[in-house]
Amino acid sequence: MKTFNERGLDYEAVPAALVSQHGPFAWGPTPAKAVYNSKVLEVVAEEDFHTMELTHQSSELPQYLLDKHYYRKHGANAYYGQNNAHSKDHATRS
Incomplete structure (x- = not known):
C-alpha cells in the first residue's frame, strides 16, 4: 500500500499488481472477484511474455x-x- 500511496494509485482501480522479487497480488470486494482479478493479471502477463518472446522488446x-x-x-x-x-x-x- 505504501507504493500505491506514494504513486497516487487507487487500489480499487488497480486490483492487481506484480511485485519485484515476490510475485502477484490481487484483491477485490469478494473472494471470487479477487480470483477473477488474479486470472486477468495472469493472462495479461502471459500476453506480455509472448510479445517479448516474439519481438525481443519491452511492450511498454x-x-x-x-x-x-x-x-x-x-x-x-x-x-x-x-x-x-x-x-x-x-x-x-x-
Whole structure:
C-alpha cells in the first residue's frame, strides 16, 4: 500500500499488481472477484511474455496512451462502455 500511496494509485482501480522479487497480488470486494482479478493479471502477463518472446522488446505503452484508454471508460467524461448516455441512447434507437 505504501507504493500505491506514494504513486497516487487507487487500489480499487488497480486490483492487481506484480511485485519485484515476490510475485502477484490481487484483491477485490469478494473472494471470487479477487480470483477473477488474479486470472486477468495472469493472462495479461502471459500476453506480455509472448510479445517479448516474439519481438525481443519491452511492450511498454506511453503514459498518454494508457491514460487515454483508462479515462475514456473511467474518467469524468467517459464515453466508452454500456453505462454512458451515448451507449444507452444508441441501444434504444430502432
